[in-house]
Amino acid sequence: MEESQIKRIVEALLFVFGQPLPMKRLLETVPELSGAQARALIDALNGEYQASGRAFHIQEVAGGYQLLTDAEFAPWIQRALQPPKPDTVSSAALETLAIIAYRQPITKGEIELIRGVDVTGALDTLVERKFVKTAGRKESPGRPFFYGTTTEFLRHFKLQSIEALPKMKESILPEPQAAEAEAQSAAEPVAAGMGAQSDEDAAPAA
Numbered sequence: 529m530e531e532s533q534i535k536r537i538v539e540a541l542l543f544v545f546g547q548p549l550p551m552k553r554l555l556e557t558v559p560e561l562s563g564a565q566a567r568a569l570i571d572a573l574n575g576e577y578q579a580s581g582r583a584f585h586i587q588e589v590a591g592g593y594q595l596l597t598d599a600e601f602a603p604w605i606q607r608a609l610q611p612p613k614p615d616t617v618s619s620a621a622l623e624t625l626a627i628i629a630y631r632q633p634i635t636k637g638e639i640e641l642i643r644g645v646d647v648t649g650a651l652d653t654l655v656e657r658k659f660v661k662t663a664g665r666k667e668s669p670g671r672p673f674f675y676g677t678t679t680e681f682l683r684h685f686k687l688q689s690i691e692a693l694p695k696m697k698e699s700i701l702p703e704p705q706a707a708e709a710e711a712q713s714a715a716e717p718v719a720a721g722m723g724a725q726s727d728e729d730a731a732p733a734a
Contacts, residue, residue, distance in 0.1 A: 550592040551592065620650045624647050661675070
């Protein structure tokens with residue numbers, strides 16, 4: 529076997545070995561090598577790495593040889609190996625998600641009737657996280673989008689299906705139609721008052 533091929537074999541072994549490779553193990557794996565030849569090949573590989581400006585080298589450590597990155601790259605390696613920050617979803621987005629999960633398909637306007645606030649930001653977050661998606665359009669003026677949950681929602685919350693959602697003991701989420709009726713009922717006295725005020729303003733002075 530040619531020396532160049534043996535050198536590549538040694539390099540491959542060091543590359544895949546996750547811990548120091550003992551010389552004895554190396555010689556057992558590559559019987560064509562002697563201890564002196566193995567050390568000479570490792571020195572040759574290190575010379576090639578240094579000459580070509582590579583970011584790693586072979587180092588004798590803990591009774592074996594290991595392919596290690598150069599110390600100057602430690603800050604970037606540590607940053608890359610840090611566990612990712614946990615993904616967080618705001619309470620507003622979670623409330624919106626709960627409404628969609630239990631009342632889907634549902635429109636943005638219907639969600640806002642239930643929550644009583646604008647849900648544009650919450651919906652954008654949920655769509656970006658792939659927890660919800662558009663699910664057709666409602667046959668009503670403006671044909672607003674319906675929203676529903678996704679398979680990512682099921683995977684993230686470890687649900688086999690949407691039917692596996694915890695059952696609510698009582699309806700803590702009003703139906704969109706009921707919420708709309710409540711909003712209209714609340715608006716009627718205000719509208720009546722405004723109408724009475726208009727009549728007074730229009731009445732001629734005595």
